Amino acid sequence: MKHRGRHRRRRRGRALRATLAGTALALTAAATLISASQATVAETPGALRTVTSPSGTARPALAEHRVPERWLDRLAAGMGRPVGVGAVLEDADLPLHRAARCPAADRRDLPVAPAATRAYCFGEADTRGWRPGAVTTSGDADDDGRWGANRVVLSGWTRGGEGGSLDGPSPEQGLAKVAFVDADDPARPRYAWALLAVPVDGGRDYRGLVSPLSGMTWYQDKLLVTTRDSDRQGLYVFDLHRIQRASVASGAVGRVRGGWSAHGSRFVLPAVASYRLPAGGPRPAAVSLDRSTSPDSLVTGEWVPTDGERRTRLWRYALSRDPARSGLLSTGASGRAEPVAAYESKAADVRGVLARGSAWYLDRAADEPGAHGTLWRQDTEGAGAAACGPDETRQCWSGGSGSLSYWEETGEVWSQSGRMLFAVPLASVDRAAERSSDE
Template sequence: MKHRGRHRRRRRGRALRATLAGTALALTAAATLISASQATVAETPGALRTVSASSGAGRLPLAEHRVPERWLDRLAAGMGRPVGVDAVLRDADLSLQRGARCPAADRRDLPVAPAATRAYCFGGADTRGWRPGAVTTSGDADDDGRWGANRVVLSGWTRGGAGGSLDEPSPERGLAKVAFVDANDPARPRYAWVLLAVPVDGGRDYRGLVSPLSGMTWYQDKLLVTTREGDRQALYVYDLHRIQRAGVASGAVGRVRGGWSAHGSRFVLPAVASYSLPAGGPRPAAVSLDRSTSPDSLVAGEWVPADGERRTRLWRYALSRDPARSGLLSTGASGRARPVAAYESKAADVRGVLAHGSAWYLDRAADEPGAHGTLWRQDSGGAGAAECGPDESRHCWSGGPGSLSYWQATGEVWSQSGRMLFALPLASLDRAVERSSDR
């Protein structure tokens, strides 16, 4: 039913892109935001190196584990009939500020070059004590860019944590929640919070997901998020049809006197599956969707510190075409999803990864607090990045590390840095890289 009127939506999408192209944000003094202490040119990571996906560094099978259906049904029986994304958007009563109205300190986190064409900021009071993480959109969920009739952006946040570190947070500080942003009116986006949870006790209760949200993608009816919870968990899977209302407003999580609580959020989303790693294997820290492949694929990248002695590994996993497995990875008879391709990159401290066509885009974090990072475009032929400022620095990307998500219907890349949520055309990224390569 959600695919009816797809061709009309595509025509509306083309009209929207034309409107957005003529309304780029005038974000003040962007070129002056580069710190004088930054290096003039970041060291290039060179070309991507293909490695075997079935052995050695490229081997990373993910074992699928489904939450028993009876657990989910028992939880729904206790909490009430699940609701969908539309119900969350109808309750969205928190506003994002448009970029020009955001505090100067927040705007400093935006990219210098190429500049964001759309930017918004979350309120300080609403996000105090929470750390921003991953971003995905309804552009990932469906190729027409909408979920039903709605354009939606999802922004992940983690309670507490140590700055930009990917270390596992403590249970009392590591709760994860997602802002469901109603993006139907670009001039007035509004949002509501949904707490991520994991069913326990046979579905009689749930606990909060305790993990940084460094990677997240929404494909069909599933939301896949990276996790550092436990020694072997790599991804948790959430079904967007199984959002539950939490009727008790308290700081607790789970079943409480009088009903159910979600740490102040009005909605909670219980996991329906997870993917675990081999013992001692690498851990994906960033994920995104690639619709340029057939079938569509999930791409993932690990985090290697800047002073690490090995290369960053990247993987590609095929997504299932089986209607009974909507939104899940393609698995073999053993119930494991195996990468269909793997690569190594010399780019370190990668916090966001995106693949489209033959190009990979790697968001490398800044070398020091308050500085800007670098967004590398890398393929088998080499690497390039935008240059900015009189010293031709490549530290031109956003100030804080953030994931990357490509909205194919509009041609935009979405990301998040600090409290800023922003978008810009993928074509502008490519042009910026090409201009710097021609110099």
């Protein structure tokens, strides 16, 4: 086990980075034809503005609620001994396809600039009726980039079609599941599904997490996901050592005759905690990990539509250093996590957020279907983004913008657009942003 008391292995990623640099994929041949709808150069959001307000909706505190341990133990007693990530990967038999084998329509969702250095697509039949929304990796989980002996990518999906609204699907459709991708062999990645669930009835049963997944971070042994459910829970927390096996293959969710069902998934991941939003407070829509701070921190951003009347707000929350609270936010005596920093950005329709040092990276969605989005790099002094095409538009990022995750070992930013899962070197993003800022 790699949580409490584990030592962190810092492995050099030079050989892997050299391989990536030497095998940069010709992934964007189909994506270089930018539609006429993208002719207008995206208006720069300018510099971030620091929020100094001490409290209130500008700096929302998150109240931590833990699922009682006896509930989780009762669920395990009924379903069987929990398993870990390794057991899920052993069952991973669904293939991800390399970009060259993906449909041209899917490849058009890839960034134009900077170009992806690796990309894969999920099968259409396996994801029909599900919408992608969140990505994290074992590069978030541990600073050596591995979980145990494995490199892993987690891809979150929501039942309810492939629309782009963050309002999400209707409650009867909004199940959420995660693909556990075994990424040890970059030429043959494979995955298995786990349904996200919430224990109910004292742990005698569980319900599906009914919420679109717009952000997800794997830190130590916990998976934190953003939600838009009706009871003001802003984040749900799942323990990667408490994965349960489903025993009945059916479309039902929870306890059924003959065992336990997970809507067709082989595994169930029951929530162990949640963070509740203040009444009337803003709701985090994007989330990622920042290891450049001390302690490590969780960064979040809200979603504001392009015609909204206020700026997008961004927050940073410290993660706990207490071994007994591995993977959880740092809280005070009241059990509330207070932001340690807050900012505002003029960038609207932000679907993914990432922070490294003073720089924030905001993934802004395309203005219309079929177009490309913009990946802005912002700080308190200005903003920049890659330019591409004959008109030097900044709408060069992926088509269906998604969450962002930084893999420190390899220097890559992972994201997902439609059925495409892809990686881009952060150094390429920085170089492109610097050129854009100088123009």
